[in-house]
Amino acid sequence: MGHISDENIPNNVNLSGDKKLQRALEPWQQDFIKWWMEMGPSGFQANNVYLRTAISVETDGWAHFDFLRMPDYRWGIFLAEPVANRTIGFGESFGQPVWQDVPGEHRNTLQRLIVTQVDTEPASVEQQRMLGHSCPSLYDLRNLFQVNVEEGRHLWAMAYLLHRFFGREGREEADELLARRSGNEDRPRILGAFNEPIEDWLSFFMFTMFTDRDGKYQLLALAESGFDPLSRTTRFMLTEEAHHMFVGETGIGRVVQKSAELTRQSAHGNPRELGGIDIPTIQKYLNLWYSLSLDLFGSEVSTNAASFFGAGLKGRAKEEKFADHIALQGFYPMELPASDGGLQLQQVPLRSAMNEVLRDAYVEDCQRGVDRWNKTLAEAGLSERLSLPSRRFHRHQGAFAGMPFDPQGKRLPQEEWDRRRDEWIPSAADKAYVKSLQARPITQPGQMAQWIAAPPRGINNQPLDFVYVRTEA
Numbered sequence: 001m002g003h004i005s006d007e008n009i010p011n012n013v014n015l016s017g018d019k020k021l022q023r024a025l026e027p028w029q030q031d032f033i034k035w036w037m038e039m040g041p042s043g044f045q046a047n048n049v050y051l052r053t054a055i056s057v058e059t060d061g062w063a064h065f066d067f068l069r070m071p072d073y074r075w076g077i078f079l080a081e082p083v084a085n086r087t088i089g090f091g092e093s094f095g096q097p098v099w100q101d102v103p104g105e106h107r108n109t110l111q112r113l114i115v116t117q118v119d120t121e122p123a124s125v126e127q128q129r130m131l132g133h134s135c136p137s138l139y140d141l142r143n144l145f146q147v148n149v150e151e152g153r154h155l156w157a158m159a160y161l162l163h164r165f166f167g168r169e170g171r172e173e174a175d176e177l178l179a180r181r182s183g184n185e186d187r188p189r190i191l192g193a194f195n196e197p198i199e200d201w202l203s204f205f206m207f208t209m210f211t212d213r214d215g216k217y218q219l220l221a222l223a224e225s226g227f228d229p230l231s232r233t234t235r236f237m238l239t240e241e242a243h244h245m246f247v248g249e250t251g252i253g254r255v256v257q258k259s260a261e262l263t264r265q266s267a268h269g270n271p272r273e274l275g276g277i278d279i280p281t282i283q284k285y286l287n288l289w290y291s292l293s294l295d296l297f298g299s300e301v302s303t304n305a306a307s308f309f310g311a312g313l314k315g316r317a318k319e320e321k322f323a324d325h326i327a328l329q330g331f332y333p334m335e336l337p338a339s340d341g342g343l344q345l346q347q348v349p350l351r352s353a354m355n356e357v358l359r360d361a362y363v364e365d366c367q368r369g370v371d372r373w374n375k376t377l378a379e380a381g382l383s384e385r386l387s388l389p390s391r392r393f394h395r396h397q398g399a400f401a402g403m404p405f406d407p408q409g410k411r412l413p414q415e416e417w418d419r420r421r422d423e424w425i426p427s428a429a430d431k432a433y434v435k436s437l438q439a440r441p442i443t444q445p446g447q448m449a450q451w452i453a454a455p456p457r458g459i460n461n462q463p464l465d466f467v468y469v470r471t472e473a
């Protein structure tokens, strides 16, 4: 450690040929490791874990699986291969060649966009740091650590952009990324959902399902950016991010499956009798993390979003699917709060509605996951179903911030919200119950905790009883 090379930081940005960048990254690397040891996964740092490491950007063969200790993970800097003759896909500069350097007039805005995105990577590692002690299986423990090291790699990839393209200010911002702390009152992480503690595995699965998926859509929008290094960085991050959402969606799916099995086995049709998690409790966790994640898209009507789009900095997910890339014409209809306390349909100029356009794509993607869980419930012969709450429910950002709505989107008097909130959001008793199921880690190979079904298959074609984390010294 202590010096930077292609050997310890695999990369495709010619790190070994860039002495200036090496010098800038060396002290940062030391601070990064200090941060990882202090704020990364608690326990298990000395254990060998079956991890995948990104070693190139080739579509097949980018991932290498092997046992290693997490501090020895090779945090690489990879940008997706450049697209030849790529042009800016939207906004005022539509059709012009993409920027290989930061345009002076967009410097501050781009830096802000990058910092806001990358702050979530170390934040999530901090939020999840205690979970290893309550893992439901070695398979899940390994998946947690895989997500953690890759969020660490995403931090590296974006810190590289700050160091390489944003001068002294960029280096200061990169230092700040290692100084803020999730949930800390004095130096919190930038975005709300990333200051909420993740103290149990149901929350972890909800987070990787819903909050990592917000990340997916933010990355898709930044992958369209006219600043090509940002586009290439985020495109490669997306390939790893897919696994995080797999962990979330299948994790919840397995909890739902087990819940259904235990419901049928229990004397009174309540899985809690047999140490499972009931569907109403799962629904409350879903309501909480989905609504916190909706907040991350920002205000429904946003002049910032309009200017990011106009400047060619942040597009829509899969911009090529849209017909009009200038978006100066047309309106987006939205139901917004009216002065009489009800809702009013408003026509919002399209550029100002870009946050909502991105949120639409996200909501649709989330619904696909819910449909799959409901299929599991239907196949098990249960009549209960899960659903996404209204977008207005439990919001802290945007047009509906702080207004009480029920999960169906009906406006409530504050008094009714206060009285009934435990019906919709995990109560102290729900949290205590879920945690009580996870008092001990399950570390016997192939064994699963009582409240979660086994996955259908292991990681990278390994059997389910494979020793994914070597826990004996």
Ligand SMILES: [Fe+2]
Pocket: 121, 150, 151, 154, 215, 237, 241
């Ligand atoms: Fe990430």
Ligand SMILES: [Fe+2]
Pocket: 147, 151, 212, 215, 241, 244
């Ligand atoms: Fe992620």
